Amino acid sequence: MSEKPMTPTTVRTYIESYAYATAGGVAAAAAAPPLWGINQVTVARGIVKYANAMDPRLLAESLSPGDRMALEHELFRLEVFARQGESYPGPPNKEPALHADGPARIHAILSKIPKDEATPQADQRLLFITNEPLRRNVARDIDSIAALIGDAEWKAATVIAGSVIEAVLLWQVQNSSGYTGVVAMMTGRKFDPDAAKWGLEGLLQASRKLGLLTDEELKLCSVAQVYRNLIHPGQERAKHPPARSTALAAQAAVERLLEKWH
Secondary structure, eight states: OOOOOBOHHHHHHHHHHTTOSOTTHHHHHHHSOOBOOTTHHHHHHHHHHHHHTBOHHHHHHHSOHHHHHHHHHHHHHHHHHHHHHHTOOSOTTOSOOBOTHHHHHHHHHHTTOOOSSOOOGGGGGOTTOOOHHHHHHHHHHHHHHHHHHHTTOHHHHHHHHHHHHHHHHHHHHHTSTTHHHHHHHHHHTTOOSSGGGSHHHHHHHHHHHHTOSOHHHHHHHHHHHHHHGGGSOSHHHHHSOOOHHHHHHHHHHHHHHHHHHO
16 A cells, blocks of 8 residues: 655654754754764655655645745755765764754754645645545545545555545435434434434435435445455355455446545
8 A cells, every 4th residue: 555644743753753854943053063973864864755745735835935946956955965975985973964953943844834734636626625624534434435446555545435425425314304204214223313324325314315426326326335345254255255346346436426526
């Protein structure tokens, strides 16, 4: 599976662990003596590596153009330092010294980022979900489906797509004008009064009753219903092994719902 981006918090903690983020901030770091030691090239490389592994979308939405340019400049300086240190031919403990002001500046810039995750790309397609924490959670799952399919993680992609369909339908059912009536219908069918406990099967029944989905859409979503059982033990796992076709079908169902309510 694809690796998750490095977070600004992790990069700041790495810098702090080497005492490059002084209590007095960048000004104090600039006035401090250079930090010497054989591991300075390794540290510089680490800062550059981790900073470059951060999600560029998060940087774009959290930092000003000036701060992004300053961050790139400081990372370039560290890269140059690391290259010089790696090729230094002189005696031990006399290699180029890593001054604290560069890492301290990087730390100060990253401290302006209020969170460790970018707004999911799918967020703008889910604005009908007005509960922001729920919307972000569902959007992150939607973003992950394509990556999982790209990594041939058919089971995970199928199950996550099913959970997205379930979350979207739950929101629409609970916010429909006929919700009270459909709860009465579902409890009469031995379902729990809490719609959150109906599962995808119950939500599809409720959606049919409320007219939220067409017959074609119900059929498309029912494909995902079968594979939601993959998260449970039992014979269903053997009967319906996950495959690329099932993952793509579940993803298509998600796309249909987003197109419908976007």
